[in-house]
Amino acid sequence: MATRTDTSAPEATKVPAKAIEGRSLGRIAWTRLKRDKAAMAGGITVILLIFMAVFAPLIVGWFGHPPNEFHQDNALLAAELGGLPRGDFLFFENSGISGDFLFGLEPQNGRDLFSEVVYGARVSLLIAFLATLVSVLIGSTMGVIAGFFGGIVDTVISFLMNVFLAFPLLLFAIALVGVLPDKAFGLSGNSLRIALLIFIIGFFNWPYIARIVRGQTLSLREREFVDAARSLGARGPYIIVKEMLPNLVAPILVYATLLIPTNILFEAALSFLGVGVQRQVVGEPGVTWGGLLSDAARNSVVHFMFFPGMAIFITVLAFNLFGDGLRDALDPKSKR
Known part of the structure; x- marks a missing residue:
């Protein structure tokens, strides 16, 4: 009489099933x-x-x-104040843009535009x-x-x-x-x-x-x-x-x-x-x-x-x- 062999894996080698993790609506929205x-x-x-x-x-x-500090001796007022050196950057001619003034200066009073x-x-x-x-x-x-x-x-x-x-x-x-x-x-x-x-x-x-x-x-x-x-x-x-x-x-x-x-x-x-x-x-x-x-x-x-x-x-x-x-x-x- 033929005997039936158990081909299933031993209990010790079985991988436990991973529990399905629920996600909230907020977490789903954040993923999207x-x-x-x-x-x-x-x-x-x-x-x-x-x-x-x-x-x-x-x-x-x-x-x-400081935003209210005037720099009237800088680039933008050169024409009025006697031809001081001017700073140019790309197409911003006479803007005063430099390492000290990242966005240049205002034309009226020389305040830092940055x-x-x-x-x-x-x-x-x-x-x-x-x-x-x-x-x-x-x-x-x-x-x-x-x-x-x-x-x-x-x-x-x-x-x-x-x-x-x-x-x-x-x-x-x-x-x-x-x-x-x-x-x-x-x-x-x-x-x-x-x-x-x-x-x-x-x-x-x-x-x-x-x-x-x-x-x-x-x-x-x-x-x-x-x-x-x-x-x-x-x-x-x-x-x-x-x-x-x-x-x-x-x-x-x-x-x-x-x-x-x-x-x-x-x-x-x-x-x-x-x-x-x-x-x-x-x-x-x-x-x-x-x-x-x-x-x-x-x-x-x-x-x-x-x-x-x-x-x-x-x-x-x-x-x-x-x-x-x-x-x-x-x-x-x-x-x-």
């Missing part, structure tokens, strides 16, 4: 985001820009000169971030309320959105700054102007994000988990905070990253028109990239326009690349 090289490059650039804004005094101390661009990042990003925060808070709240409750509430809020979207914001900003007193609300000077810009940009831009949040809320309120919460006796505020807001974080975060560059451009436009932060001669420099471009337009100096313009261009491009990559990572279905 890491694969997008353009988005990662934009994110790294954004981090470097924030680092530059926060540590502006340290960076200027290493690579530049220092002003670095300090300009501090003011421009501060206004853009805080204005975006105001827009996100107001827009998210109004959008959730309109989408969840519907009816007359939705009608009134939607009408307010249309009113704000039709408002001539640029003309209002120019008119408001024109009648601005020297002191108000305990603020004065550039502090008052910065607060006013944050209010104007943030308060009047909330309808854009409110429309997106409202549309998402209209979809979420018909989902099964919301019906389950209602069946268990949950009320509106609990459902909004505990059930809906966690599902709205992704679209709000994505739109916020895309709204920041828009606010940077709007602040630059206001400063270019002369209704933004004003330049200071003494003390902390009240300078933005838009203000530098405004001064450059009056002087028609190539390098004076180039470096602030490139700072705005790189910042806006970095935020847009990162925002697009974040959107694709959090919602792969949106990628075509």
